[in-house]
Amino acid sequence: MCRIAGIIDKNKSSLQLENDVKAMCDVMKHGGPDDEGFYTNDSKSLHFGHRRLSIIDLSQNGHQPMFYDEGNLVITFNGEIYNYLELKEELTLLNFKFRTKSDTEVILAAYQAWGTASFEKLSGMFAFALYDMQKELNYLVRDKSGIKPLYYSTATENLVFASEVKAFKNISYSYTENPNWKVYFLAFGHLPEPTTTLKNVYALPKGNFLEYDLQTNIFEIKPFNNKKVNYQINTSKQAEVLIKELLQKAVKKHLIADAPIGVFSSGGIDSSIISLLADKYEGASINSLSINFxxxxxxxxxYQDLISAKIKGKHSEYTINEEIFSQHFPTALQAMDQPTTDGINSWFINYFAKENGLKAVLSGIGADELFGGYPSFKRIKVVNALSKFPKFLLKSGKYFNSSSLKRSYYLSYKNGVGKYLFLRGLFAPQEIAHLLNLSVNQVDKILNSIKVNIPNHLKDEEQASWLETNLYMQNQLLKDTDFMSMQHGVEVRVPFLDNEIITAIALIDNNIKYKGLRSKSLLIDAFKDILPEKIWNRNKMGFTFPFQNWLKHNQFFLNGLKASENPYIDKATNDFKNGKVHWAKMMAVYQVLNAK
Incomplete structure (x- = not known):
């Protein structure tokens, strides 16, 4: 796990490129505190930078950028490849040689063996740049689930890339503010990919690679060649056995590390299963970490105590009160790479992971999206029925006082964006218009520019899963987890997003995946032999802080809301203090007002 950056530009001096890449890496040094490295090819005006967080092969052999094939291949890599040992064995049989114990070298050898077809073979979380000197091609590559971020710009016949949007600021390139980001943010509570706060800076789509030709300065974005599987799993027993087998395998792979590793244990279903499986494979060497209030x-x-009593490793608990929260809240806000309403909790838990000496931690992210853990899975049928109402009727939602009824306006969009925003939207269009002094028509036009194409063949619950995975998890949970964990030099691993599990979920019949009245019944049934009933037979609690109470007394936060002469914001602030407005809405308003 690291941070990467690079520039290809024939119109700038080598010294300027070197300074810019160095500046980008300096901005991201929190994500790679153990080492830094640079590669310069003056004849091609190509510069790579790397900040390293050492987790596999802690020796200098893992230094990056790394070279292969007598220097013809160069890579700067962020992430972990969990099947690198299997790939290394396969490549060794093909007479490829290795000088390190790192997964990075395996990526290079795999590319030399199979070209761009090698990208599909990689199982893990990754974002990397790979330069093929002989073909004069540079590749930017991002994993299938988009666990690791990778941003790029090709605005003026050059290629600039980095792991964080912050890295594009304060360099010799002038990136202006994306004029639409505030509308997106107030609607979604995050920025939907590929958009960012900067104009002409985009997120590379997950499961894709960007091929940049250094001779022509032309680039093309291409998807991985995913294998098609046509058979279906039609019985609950078959599905349970498969899920149990694959998750056990995934957790075991995700525990590969040469540095201290642990697991977040919240007391919920997902983290409890991960904790118990990690204990099965690592025993006393695994560390578990819990946060309380x-x-x-x-x-x-x-519930956390039920699980910690079952595992052999060291368990650490931390209690957060309002005083501790207020002390660190400004720093956590500053740590955000992109605006979000849901990243502060991630900052805190990773802060304590670092305090506990951990460099890598397993998390239960992905289970709710894949197995039906959110209310949207129950509501999607109603959403699809309401979507068939005439537009004029749906737009009448703007006249209601209720937030959920106001959001029915979004269904008038008659698209995937509208469905998602009805389910999870923060502010309704007319509210956004008031907040930003825009017309509702302007807001509608901007939001409809986001393309969300739900596959036609998906059943109701599968549609909810698709929306939660590709919008909420992709743009909020994974993004927040990445930059908040890397702020502390901690790597968060997500076994539920293992490639084989995601493939298997798609093969299971909809009625089996989301069977029964209880959320995540398939996952629960697969692990009932190890999971205490008190863990799964209770109401769901998301991992959230007592923000509603803490923030309405937090002067730092309240002072930030005064940075406006908009009477609509003043009213919202007063309503928030009186408990009439949700804290997440005011968190979004705060960031819009204080954006830099």
């Missing part, structure tokens, strides 16, 4: 309404300690 002095407000008992938000505490899951009794």
């Amino acid at each position: 002095d407000d008992e309404k938000f505490s899951e300690k009794q």
Whole structure:
């Protein structure tokens, strides 16, 4: 896990490119505190930079940028390849040689053996740039689930890339503000990919690679060649056995590390399963970590204790109160790479992971999206029925006071964006218009520019899963987790997003995946032999802080909301103090007002 950056530009001096790449890496040094490295090819005006977080092969042999094939191949790589040992064995049989124990070298050898077809063979979380000197081609590559970020710009016949959007600022290139980002953010609570806060800076789509030709300065974005599987799993027993087998395998792979590794244990179904499986494979060497609050309404300690009592490794608990929160809140806000309403909690748990000496931690992200853990899975049938109403009727939602009824306006869009925003939207269009002094028509036009194409063959619950995976998880959970964990030099691994599990989920019949009245029944049934009933037979609690109470007393936060002369914002702030407006909405308003 690291941070990467690079530039290809024939119109700038080598010294300027070197300074820019160095500046980009300096901005991201929190994500690679252990080492830094640079590669310069003056004849091609190509510069790579790398900040390293050492987790596999801690020796200098893992230094990057790394070279292969007598220097003809160069890579700067962020992530982990969990099947690198299997690939290394296969490549060794093909007479490829290795000088390191790192997964990075395996990527290079795999590319030399199979070209761009090698990208599909990689199982893990990754974002990397690979330069093929002989073909004069540079590749930017991002994993299938988009776990690791990779941003790029090709605005003026050059290629600039980095792991964080912050890295594009304060260099010799002038990137202006994306004029639409505030509308996207107030609607979604995050920025939907590929958009960013900067104009002409985009997120590379997951499961894709960008091929840049250094001779012509022409680039093309191409998807991986995914294997097609046509058979279906039609029985609950078959599905349970398969899920159990694949998750056990995934957790075992995700525990590969040469540095201290642990697991987040929240007391919920997903993290409890991960904790118990990690204990099965690592035993006393695995560390578990739990966060609690002095407000008992938000505490899951009794459930965390059930799991910690079952595992052999060291368990650490931390309690957050309002004083600790207020002390670190400004720093957590500053750590954001892109605006988000849901990243502060990630900052805190990774802060304590670092305090606990951990460099890598397993998380349960992905289970809710794949197995039906959100209310949207129950509501999607109603959403699809309401979507058939006439536009004029749906637009009448703007006249209601209720937030959920106001959001029915979004269904008038008659597209995937409208469905998602009805389910999870933060502010309704007319509210966004008031906040930003725009017309509702302007807001509608901007939001409809986002393309969300739900595949036609998906059943109701599968549509909810698709929306949660490709919008909420992709743009909020994974993005927040990445930049908040890397702010502390901690790597978060997500076994539920293993390639084989995602492929298997797609093969299971919809009625089996989302069977019964209880959320995530398939996952629960697969692990009932190890999962205590008290863990799964209770109401779901998401991992969230007592923000509603803490923020309305937080002067740093409230002062930031005064940075406006908009009476609509003043009213919203007063309503928030009186408990009438959700904290997430005011968190979004705060960031819009204080954006730099």
